[in-house]
């Protein structure tokens with residue numbers, strides 16, 4: 001059983017010095033970071049990363065649910081051949097002060113290769129909540145995940161808003177994502 005706590009996640013991310021000497025770096029967002037941009041950035045560009053699939057497998061006890069009734073938010077799961085479409089933001093390292101706090105419920109900074117339209121590639125950081133973090137919920141059926149999202153509410157609002165905003169943002173990007181759009185359809189059926 002992992003003993004990872006919120007504070008540990010912030011400390012572990014702070015200890016991650018990979019881009020510390022850079023004046024600017026790329027952050028790849030694939031969840032709420034696409035549509036809730038509450039941090040400064042120098043530029044943003046649609047991008048993809050390969051080998052990772054977006055899944056509503058991470059529990060949210062702090063934003064979109066409560067410890068007693070957690071919601072579900074996205075993380076990335078390694079998946080050969082998968083392509084995850086998202087938004088890359090060029091930021092300065094100072095922005096981690098805010099991001100590490102925002103992503104503290106189990107997400108760790110990981111270095112990936114982001115690919116932009118036209119094929120240019122840049123190293124980027126992405127926040128991933130792995131299966132060993134205490135808030136990880138893992139897979140469940142589409143109906144179960146949709147029902148959990150539909151009933152969960154946390155300090156940041158209803159869990160369904162997270163899903164519906166993400167689906168809208170992915171549509172704006174022209175992204176394909178059967179998992180997210182399938183859940184969106186299932187949740188909208190409850191309306």
Ligand code: SIN
Nearest residue numbers: 029030031032033034
């Ligand atoms: C991300 O958006 O890149 C990370 C997951 C989230 O904050 O929703």
